[in-house]
Amino acid sequence: MRFFTVYQHLFDAYGCQHWWPGDTPFEIMVGAVLTQNTAWTNVEKAIANLVAADSLNAESMHRMPAERLAELIRPAGYFNVKAKRLHNFCSWYLAEGGFDSLKKWPDLELRQGLLAVNGVGPETADDMMLYAFERPVFVIDAYTRRIFQRLGLVVGDEGYEHLRAEFESRLRSEIDQSEAARVGLYNEYHALIVHHAKEACRTKPICAQCCLRGCCQSTLN
DNA sequence: GTCCAGGGTTCGT
């Protein structure tokens, strides 16, 4: 089965997801750190706290003592760890001249720069690459791995980079598209996977009737 | 009320 076929089934079933929720690239990047191991509803509360404190910007967050930042982002969980990660991220972001400067970086350098900040791992970096900088990188998460493993399209225990390269090259060989079109596809594809895995398949189990059969049975194994 | 799923990154061992 083609990877693009899976996308078509998801899109037909759920439609456009309009990710990422966030008004500015910086907000998206903060959200990417906050959402590590946590439900998005909790991230929204943390972001609302930052907005209410008029502090959803790199300068305020960087200037703020870690304890204060931790207090604001508390609803997102792991608040001490994340306050430190956000601090690290903001100091890198400011040192490199902010979004307007970073957006000019080539894909590879930007990704490596992101990865070099302590607290930003591959998935978080790729969320930022795709959703804040609109670069054509396919985001791999636990749902992606699980669903495609069950469909027999990947083995499942490949490393992150391996899986990402696999998705990108498979999709590129299946359909010919511009860079902008790939950004749009990867954006929507990841959003659809998350939506399908989290709740859609409980309320609207499309995978029972189509080629996705079996992709989201009970979480055991 | 209690239990526990959920899930990325870093840092020990």
Added chain:
DNA sequence: ACGAACCATGGA
């Protein structure tokens, strides 16, 4: 290479 630590929230 692998396990532990980090934590709030909400649903069973």
